[in-house]
Amino acid sequence: MSQFHFSIRTPAKGVRGLGSAKSGTEHFWRQRVTAVAMVPLALAFVAIVICASTRDYESARALIANPFVAILLLLFVVTGAVHGKLGVQIVIEDYIHHEGLKVAAVIANILFTVVVAVAAVFAVLKISFGV
Amino acid sequence: MAEAKSPARPAERPLSPHLQIYSLTWTMAMSVIHRATGIALYAGTLLLAYWLVSLAAGPAAYAIAQDVFGSVIGRVVLFGYTWALLHHMAGGIRHFVWDLGYGFDYKSRMGLARGTLIASGILTIVIWVIGLSVG
Numbered sequence: 443m444s445q446f447h448f449s450i451r452t453p454a455k456g457v458r459g460l461g462s463a464k465s466g467t468e469h470f471w472r473q474r475v476t477a478v479a480m481v482p483l484a485l486a487f488v489a490i491v492i493c494a495s496t497r498d499y500e501s502a503r504a505l506i507a508n509p510f511v512a513i514l515l516l517l518f519v520v521t522g523a524v525h526g527k528l529g530v531q532i533v534i535e536d537y538i539h540h541e542g543l544k545v546a547a548v549i550a551n552i553l554f555t556v557v558v559a560v561a562a563v564f565a566v567l568k569i570s571f572g573v
Numbered sequence: 574m575a576e577a578k579s580p581a582r583p584a585e586r587p588l589s590p591h592l593q594i595y596s597l598t599w600t601m602a603m604s605v606i607h608r609a610t611g612i613a614l615y616a617g618t619l620l621l622a623y624w625l626v627s628l629a630a631g632p633a634a635y636a637i638a639q640d641v642f643g644s645v646i647g648r649v650v651l652f653g654y655t656w657a658l659l660h661h662m663a664g665g666i667r668h669f670v671w672d673l674g675y676g677f678d679y680k681s682r683m684g685l686a687r688g689t690l691i692a693s694g695i696l697t698i699v700i701w702v703i704g705l706s707v708g
Binding site for chain 2: 474477478480481484488492495496499502503506515519522523526529530533555558559561562564565566568569
Protein backbone atom coordinates (compact mmCIF):
# COMPACT_ATOMS: atom_id res chain seq x y z
CA MET A 443 0.00 0.00 0.00
CA SER A 444 1.06 3.56 -0.56
CA GLN A 445 2.57 5.68 2.19
CA PHE A 446 -0.03 8.33 1.36
CA HIS A 447 -2.83 6.03 2.47
CA PHE A 448 -3.93 8.17 5.40
CA SER A 449 -7.65 7.70 4.92
CA ILE A 450 -9.55 6.48 7.94
CA ARG A 451 -11.76 4.44 5.63
CA THR A 452 -11.22 0.73 6.01
CA PRO A 453 -11.02 -1.62 2.99
CA ALA A 454 -14.42 -2.98 4.02
CA LYS A 455 -15.94 0.34 2.92
CA GLY A 456 -14.83 -0.41 -0.62
CA VAL A 457 -16.46 -3.79 -0.93
CA ARG A 458 -19.75 -3.10 0.82
CA GLY A 459 -21.89 -2.42 -2.20
CA LEU A 460 -19.66 0.17 -3.86
CA GLY A 461 -16.25 -1.15 -4.87
CA SER A 462 -14.31 0.15 -7.86
CA ALA A 463 -16.84 -1.48 -10.19
CA LYS A 464 -19.63 0.31 -8.29
CA SER A 465 -21.32 -2.97 -7.62
CA GLY A 466 -18.94 -4.63 -5.15
CA THR A 467 -20.14 -7.95 -3.83
CA GLU A 468 -23.70 -7.48 -5.07
CA HIS A 469 -23.55 -10.35 -7.60
CA PHE A 470 -22.11 -12.81 -5.09
CA TRP A 471 -24.57 -11.76 -2.41
CA ARG A 472 -27.66 -11.99 -4.65
CA GLN A 473 -26.47 -15.40 -5.82
CA ARG A 474 -26.31 -16.64 -2.23
CA VAL A 475 -29.59 -15.05 -1.04
CA THR A 476 -31.50 -16.53 -3.99
CA ALA A 477 -29.74 -19.87 -3.41
CA VAL A 478 -30.89 -19.98 0.22
CA ALA A 479 -34.45 -19.16 -0.85
CA MET A 480 -34.38 -21.80 -3.61
CA VAL A 481 -33.89 -24.71 -1.19
CA PRO A 482 -37.41 -24.64 0.33
CA LEU A 483 -38.95 -23.24 -2.87
CA ALA A 484 -37.54 -26.04 -5.05
CA LEU A 485 -38.83 -28.69 -2.62
CA ALA A 486 -42.26 -27.01 -2.66
CA PHE A 487 -42.11 -26.91 -6.47
CA VAL A 488 -41.41 -30.65 -6.67
CA ALA A 489 -44.35 -31.34 -4.35
CA ILE A 490 -46.64 -29.12 -6.44
CA VAL A 491 -45.63 -30.87 -9.68
CA ILE A 492 -46.24 -34.30 -8.14
CA CYS A 493 -49.71 -33.17 -6.98
CA ALA A 494 -50.50 -31.65 -10.37
CA SER A 495 -49.32 -34.73 -12.29
CA THR A 496 -52.17 -36.83 -10.84
CA ARG A 497 -54.86 -34.35 -11.88
CA ASP A 498 -56.86 -33.66 -15.02
CA TYR A 499 -57.10 -30.20 -16.60
CA GLU A 500 -59.81 -28.73 -14.36
CA SER A 501 -58.40 -29.93 -11.05
CA ALA A 502 -54.82 -29.08 -12.07
CA ARG A 503 -56.03 -25.51 -12.69
CA ALA A 504 -57.77 -25.52 -9.31
CA LEU A 505 -54.51 -26.60 -7.67
CA ILE A 506 -52.45 -23.83 -9.31
CA ALA A 507 -55.22 -21.31 -8.53
CA ASN A 508 -54.93 -22.04 -4.81
CA PRO A 509 -53.28 -18.89 -3.37
CA PHE A 510 -50.70 -20.80 -1.33
CA VAL A 511 -49.67 -22.87 -4.34
CA ALA A 512 -49.71 -19.85 -6.68
CA ILE A 513 -47.58 -17.74 -4.34
CA LEU A 514 -45.02 -20.55 -3.90
CA LEU A 515 -44.88 -21.06 -7.68
CA LEU A 516 -44.45 -17.32 -8.31
CA LEU A 517 -41.66 -17.11 -5.73
CA PHE A 518 -40.00 -20.19 -7.25
CA VAL A 519 -40.18 -18.80 -10.80
CA VAL A 520 -38.92 -15.30 -9.93
CA THR A 521 -36.20 -16.44 -7.51
CA GLY A 522 -35.11 -19.16 -9.93
CA ALA A 523 -34.97 -16.70 -12.81
CA VAL A 524 -32.76 -14.28 -10.88
CA HIS A 525 -30.53 -17.13 -9.61
CA GLY A 526 -30.23 -18.67 -13.09
CA LYS A 527 -29.46 -15.32 -14.71
CA LEU A 528 -26.65 -14.70 -12.21
CA GLY A 529 -25.22 -18.21 -12.59
CA VAL A 530 -25.26 -18.32 -16.38
CA GLN A 531 -23.70 -14.85 -16.53
CA ILE A 532 -20.73 -16.23 -14.57
CA VAL A 533 -20.42 -19.13 -17.00
CA ILE A 534 -20.55 -16.72 -19.97
CA GLU A 535 -17.89 -14.47 -18.44
CA ASP A 536 -15.68 -17.49 -17.70
CA TYR A 537 -15.77 -19.15 -21.10
CA ILE A 538 -16.54 -16.51 -23.74
CA HIS A 539 -13.44 -14.39 -24.23
CA HIS A 540 -14.43 -12.45 -27.37
CA GLU A 541 -15.70 -9.14 -26.03
CA GLY A 542 -18.54 -8.66 -28.53
CA LEU A 543 -19.80 -12.22 -28.21
CA LYS A 544 -19.60 -11.97 -24.44
CA VAL A 545 -21.71 -8.81 -24.30
CA ALA A 546 -24.21 -10.34 -26.74
CA ALA A 547 -24.45 -13.49 -24.62
CA VAL A 548 -24.89 -11.50 -21.41
CA ILE A 549 -27.74 -9.54 -23.04
CA ALA A 550 -29.30 -12.73 -24.45
CA ASN A 551 -29.12 -14.27 -20.98
CA ILE A 552 -31.08 -11.37 -19.48
CA LEU A 553 -33.69 -11.42 -22.27
CA PHE A 554 -34.13 -15.21 -22.01
CA THR A 555 -34.69 -15.20 -18.27
CA VAL A 556 -37.09 -12.24 -18.43
CA VAL A 557 -39.16 -13.82 -21.23
CA VAL A 558 -39.39 -17.23 -19.50
CA ALA A 559 -40.17 -15.69 -16.10
CA VAL A 560 -42.82 -13.31 -17.50
CA ALA A 561 -44.49 -16.17 -19.41
CA ALA A 562 -44.60 -18.41 -16.32
CA VAL A 563 -45.74 -15.60 -13.99
CA PHE A 564 -48.45 -14.50 -16.41
CA ALA A 565 -49.70 -18.08 -16.73
CA VAL A 566 -49.92 -18.54 -12.94
CA LEU A 567 -51.71 -15.20 -12.51
CA LYS A 568 -54.15 -15.96 -15.35
CA ILE A 569 -55.01 -19.32 -13.79
CA SER A 570 -55.23 -17.77 -10.31
CA PHE A 571 -57.62 -15.02 -11.31
CA GLY A 572 -59.71 -17.46 -13.31
CA VAL A 573 -59.69 -15.63 -16.62
CA MET B 574 8.88 -2.93 -12.43
CA ALA B 575 10.20 0.15 -14.22
CA GLU B 576 13.23 -1.75 -15.57
CA ALA B 577 11.19 -4.51 -17.15
CA LYS B 578 11.70 -4.40 -20.89
CA SER B 579 8.80 -5.34 -23.09
CA PRO B 580 10.09 -8.01 -25.48
CA ALA B 581 9.36 -7.76 -29.17
CA ARG B 582 7.64 -11.10 -28.96
CA PRO B 583 5.93 -12.17 -25.75
CA ALA B 584 7.75 -15.00 -24.01
CA GLU B 585 6.10 -18.39 -24.30
CA ARG B 586 5.08 -18.68 -20.71
CA PRO B 587 3.24 -21.77 -19.59
CA LEU B 588 -0.50 -21.40 -19.37
CA SER B 589 -2.08 -22.25 -16.05
CA PRO B 590 -2.98 -25.94 -15.94
CA HIS B 591 -6.60 -26.71 -16.71
CA LEU B 592 -9.01 -29.64 -16.82
CA GLN B 593 -7.07 -31.69 -19.37
CA ILE B 594 -3.91 -31.61 -17.21
CA TYR B 595 -5.25 -32.76 -13.87
CA SER B 596 -6.52 -36.26 -13.26
CA LEU B 597 -10.20 -36.35 -12.39
CA THR B 598 -11.06 -36.04 -8.72
CA TRP B 599 -14.38 -36.19 -6.89
CA THR B 600 -14.36 -32.51 -6.02
CA MET B 601 -13.50 -31.53 -9.59
CA ALA B 602 -16.23 -33.77 -10.99
CA MET B 603 -18.82 -32.32 -8.59
CA SER B 604 -17.73 -28.79 -9.49
CA VAL B 605 -18.20 -29.50 -13.21
CA ILE B 606 -21.52 -31.27 -12.59
CA HIS B 607 -22.74 -28.34 -10.46
CA ARG B 608 -22.25 -26.03 -13.42
CA ALA B 609 -23.69 -28.53 -15.90
CA THR B 610 -26.81 -29.13 -13.80
CA GLY B 611 -27.20 -25.37 -13.33
CA ILE B 612 -27.16 -24.83 -17.09
CA ALA B 613 -29.57 -27.76 -17.60
CA LEU B 614 -31.98 -26.29 -15.03
CA TYR B 615 -31.71 -22.92 -16.77
CA ALA B 616 -32.65 -24.47 -20.11
CA GLY B 617 -35.35 -26.54 -18.40
CA THR B 618 -37.19 -23.42 -17.22
CA LEU B 619 -38.57 -23.48 -20.77
CA LEU B 620 -40.37 -26.73 -19.88
CA LEU B 621 -41.80 -25.17 -16.71
CA ALA B 622 -43.01 -22.11 -18.63
CA TYR B 623 -44.48 -24.36 -21.34
CA TRP B 624 -46.35 -26.47 -18.76
CA LEU B 625 -47.84 -23.42 -16.99
CA VAL B 626 -48.70 -21.54 -20.20
CA SER B 627 -50.42 -24.62 -21.67
CA LEU B 628 -52.44 -24.99 -18.46
CA ALA B 629 -53.41 -21.33 -18.74
CA ALA B 630 -54.19 -21.63 -22.46
CA GLY B 631 -56.91 -24.26 -22.19
CA PRO B 632 -57.80 -27.96 -22.21
CA ALA B 633 -56.59 -28.65 -25.77
CA ALA B 634 -53.15 -27.12 -25.16
CA TYR B 635 -52.87 -28.88 -21.79
CA ALA B 636 -53.73 -32.25 -23.36
CA ILE B 637 -50.78 -31.84 -25.74
CA ALA B 638 -48.49 -30.89 -22.84
CA GLN B 639 -49.65 -33.94 -20.87
CA ASP B 640 -48.86 -36.16 -23.90
CA VAL B 641 -45.41 -34.54 -24.22
CA PHE B 642 -44.50 -34.90 -20.54
CA GLY B 643 -46.17 -38.31 -20.24
CA SER B 644 -44.27 -39.83 -23.18
CA VAL B 645 -41.21 -42.00 -22.59
CA ILE B 646 -38.84 -39.25 -23.69
CA GLY B 647 -40.79 -36.72 -21.64
CA ARG B 648 -40.53 -38.85 -18.51
CA VAL B 649 -36.80 -39.45 -19.04
CA VAL B 650 -36.26 -35.70 -19.41
CA LEU B 651 -38.33 -35.00 -16.27
CA PHE B 652 -36.42 -37.67 -14.34
CA GLY B 653 -33.15 -36.05 -15.42
CA TYR B 654 -34.54 -32.64 -14.52
CA THR B 655 -35.51 -33.88 -11.06
CA TRP B 656 -32.00 -35.20 -10.50
CA ALA B 657 -30.40 -32.01 -11.86
CA LEU B 658 -32.54 -29.91 -9.50
CA LEU B 659 -31.75 -32.02 -6.44
CA HIS B 660 -28.07 -32.39 -7.28
CA HIS B 661 -27.71 -28.65 -7.82
CA MET B 662 -29.50 -28.11 -4.51
CA ALA B 663 -27.20 -30.55 -2.69
CA GLY B 664 -24.18 -28.89 -4.34
CA GLY B 665 -25.52 -25.51 -3.25
CA ILE B 666 -25.79 -26.70 0.35
CA ARG B 667 -22.16 -27.90 0.06
CA HIS B 668 -21.24 -24.36 -0.99
CA PHE B 669 -23.13 -22.94 2.01
CA VAL B 670 -20.98 -25.16 4.27
CA TRP B 671 -17.85 -23.73 2.60
CA ASP B 672 -19.26 -20.16 2.79
CA LEU B 673 -19.54 -20.61 6.55
CA GLY B 674 -15.89 -21.62 6.67
CA TYR B 675 -16.21 -25.36 7.24
CA GLY B 676 -15.39 -28.49 5.29
CA PHE B 677 -12.13 -27.56 3.55
CA ASP B 678 -9.99 -30.44 4.83
CA TYR B 679 -9.47 -33.49 2.63
CA LYS B 680 -11.86 -35.84 4.42
CA SER B 681 -14.65 -33.27 4.63
CA ARG B 682 -14.51 -32.17 1.02
CA MET B 683 -14.40 -35.75 -0.24
CA GLY B 684 -17.31 -36.61 2.04
CA LEU B 685 -19.27 -33.59 0.82
CA ALA B 686 -18.54 -34.40 -2.83
CA ARG B 687 -19.64 -38.04 -2.51
CA GLY B 688 -22.50 -37.04 -0.20
CA THR B 689 -24.03 -34.65 -2.74
CA LEU B 690 -24.12 -37.39 -5.40
CA ILE B 691 -25.51 -40.00 -3.02
CA ALA B 692 -28.11 -37.60 -1.57
CA SER B 693 -29.30 -36.39 -4.96
CA GLY B 694 -29.54 -39.96 -6.28
CA ILE B 695 -31.54 -41.23 -3.31
CA LEU B 696 -33.82 -38.16 -3.20
CA THR B 697 -34.53 -38.41 -6.93
CA ILE B 698 -35.54 -42.05 -6.65
CA VAL B 699 -37.67 -41.38 -3.53
CA ILE B 700 -39.48 -38.51 -5.28
CA TRP B 701 -40.17 -40.63 -8.38
CA VAL B 702 -41.42 -43.55 -6.31
CA ILE B 703 -43.82 -41.15 -4.56
CA GLY B 704 -44.77 -39.49 -7.85
CA LEU B 705 -45.46 -42.75 -9.68
CA SER B 706 -47.31 -44.34 -6.75
CA VAL B 707 -49.72 -41.41 -6.30
CA GLY B 708 -50.19 -41.09 -10.09
